Amino acid sequence: MSSPLARFDPRRRAALTAVADLLIPSGDGMPSASEAGVAGRWLDEVLRLRPDFGHPLAAVLDGLKGADPAAALERLRSADPAGFGVLAEVVAGGYFLNPKVRAAINYPGQQSVAIVTEQPPDYEQDGLIASVIGRGPIYRPTPGRKRDR
C-alpha cells in the first residue's frame, strides 16, 4: 500500500493550493494558506500525523479537477460535507502547524500554567460568592425534609 504522501503529486498539490486559498486567503497581515505552505511542507506533516486523511483528501481533490475552484468548493460543501470537513481540517490544521502563523496570532499552544491559590481565593474576591450565599438555597428538598439552611 502506498504511503499517503505518495498520493499527492504536483497536480493534486496544485488543486489543493487553489481551493486552500479560497478557504484561507491572505489579509490582515496574515499569509494565505498556500503562502503558509499548506500544500507543501505542512501537507506532508499533516499526512504524517493523520494518514487517515490521505484517501478522502485525494478523492476530494480529484473531484475538483478541471472545475472552477470557487464553484467546485461550494458544490463540495453542500454535496459532501464530510469531504469538505477533511479538506478544511487539512488546510487549517496545516496552517496552524506553521510556527510563523502561530506567532502571528499570538497562540503559543496549550501552555502549562500552575494553579496558584490566591488569598483570598478568586471566588471570594469582590463579594462574588457572598452574593450567591446571600440569595439562599435554591434546591427543592426531599419530600418530608426541610431545607437545612
Added chain:
Amino acid sequence: MLIVGAGASGAVAAKRLAEEGFDVVCLEQGGWPDYKKARAPFPDYELTSGRDWAWDPNARNVPADYPVDDSESDITALMWNGVGGGTVVFAAHWQRNMPSDFQVRSLDGIADDWPFTYEDLEPYYVRAERDWGVSGLAGDTAFPGGEGPPMPPVPLGRMGRRVARAHNDLGWHWWPGPNAIATQKYGRLNPCTQRATCLWGCSEGAKASVDRTYWPVAVERGVTLVTGARVKRLMMGPDGLVTGALYVDRDGQEHVQEAAVTILACNGIGTPRLLLLSATNVQPEGLGNSSGLLGKRLMMHPFGTVVGLFDDDLDSWQGAWGQHIHSLEFYETDTSRGFVRGAKWGLQPTGGPLSMTHSYPWGEENAIWGPGFHQQLRKRLGRSAMWGIIAEDLPEESNRVVLDPVKKDNSGIPAARIQYRMSENSRRLMAFHQDRAKESLEAAGAYETVIAPFIRATGWHLLGTAMMGSDPSRSVVDAWGRVHDVPNLYIFDGSTWPTSAGMNPTATIAAVALRGVDHLIAERRNARTPS
C-alpha cells in the same frame, strides 16, 4: 467475584472488594490508555486529538470497540472501551444529583422515584469524592449542606469571574465548578496545569480517570485485571444462578471465568447488550428481563452549547476543561415554562485555533472560511466562552438498546443497535435553556452569541436500560443493583438509573456503585452462590 468492565463503576467495585480481601477478576475488552498519544504540550495536539481520543466507537473503530448502530437514533452513543472506560475521555464535571432528582414522581408527577433519597446517597458521595480526588467548594446553595470535595476548586479564570459577576447582577445561581481534577498533588494525581485538554487524554496525570486512580491500587491489592477479554455471554447454572462468563481473548481463544458473584459495569449499552446476548431457554428474552424493561428507557442527555464573544482577552484556550463555574439556576421544574425538569450548565474554554474553524459549536451559518477568516479567528480565539448544557431526558420505553440482527463485532458477537428519539419535552427544555444561557453571556458582556447547532455526537451519558426499583415486575435490579431474576448478578453502572437527572452522571454512578458494593459485602454471608 467477577466484574465485567473496567470503567468507573467496575473500578469502584474492584477496589472496595479487594480492600475486603475478596478474590476479584475483572474482564475488560480494551487495554490501558496510551498517554504517549496525549499531545497537549505539542503543536499537533488539536490535529491528532481526534485520531487517538475520538469518543465515537464507530469512528474510532479500534479492535476493543463494538459497533453501535445509531441509524435509528437522534443521538450517537459515545464511549471508551478500555481500562478507565469513559473517564479516560470525560470532561470530569463532577456533579452530584440534587434531592429532587431522586423524587421525580413524588415532586413532579412523572416517571419514577429512585428507591433511595439524596440523604441515603450523600455519605457515599463524600467517600467517592475522597477516593477519586475531586476539587470544588462546599456550601453550594443548590444542594443540602454537608462535606464538600477534598481539594479547592479550579480557578474561575477571567471568563468565570465575568460570568459569575453577571449572574450576581441577574440574581442567578453559580458556584465554582466541581471537577474530578486535582488542583493539588493528591495521591497518584498531579496538580492540573490548565492546558484545557481534559477530553482528549490528560497528559499531565491530573484528571481523576479511574485508570490512574483506582486500577493501580486495585491491582496492587490483588485484583486480576484481564485486558483484551471480551465477554460473549454470561453462564447460568441449573439453580438459576450465574456461574461466570465465557470470554474471547485478543487471539480469538475462548475462556471460561467462573465466579460466585458477577457484577456488570459495561455502561447503559454494553450491559443490556450482554444480558440480551445471555438469553437462555429459561430466560429467553435476556437475563433478568422478566419485567420486559431490559434495554428500554435509554436516556442520553440531549446536549446544547451557547458561545459568547467578548472584546477582552479571556485566555479561553487555557484552564481546566472541566468547568470553571456551573449554574443550576433553572434546574428545578417550573411548569410555567412549558416543560418539566431542567438542565445544568458548565462554563468551559473554547479551545485553540483549529477549534475556531469547526462547524461545532460555531455553526455553518457562521463558517469562518473566505475573506473574513482572519478577522473571525481574532474574534474567537482566546476571546470566547461557552456554556455546555446537560438536559434531562425522560425515560421512554420506545428509546432502547437491542441486539443488531446483522452487524457483529470483530469477535463475531452481535453488535448493539440503539433506537432513540428526542421528546417534545426535551426540545422545549433545550430551547428555553439556550435562550437563558444566551442572556447569561450577554449580561457578562458578550457582544455576540452563538447557539450551537444540534449535533448527534453528544451521547456521552448512557443511562436507564436496566432500571432499579423495588417492584420486580417494574424494574430489572433492586435498590442495591442486584438483578431481581438472578440473585448473584449485580449491575453497578448507569444502566440502573430510573431517571437521568440533568447532571453529568459520573459522581452518582460512583456513589451508587459504592453503596451497592458495600451492601453486597455486608450481605455476603446470606447470599446464594452457585453450588
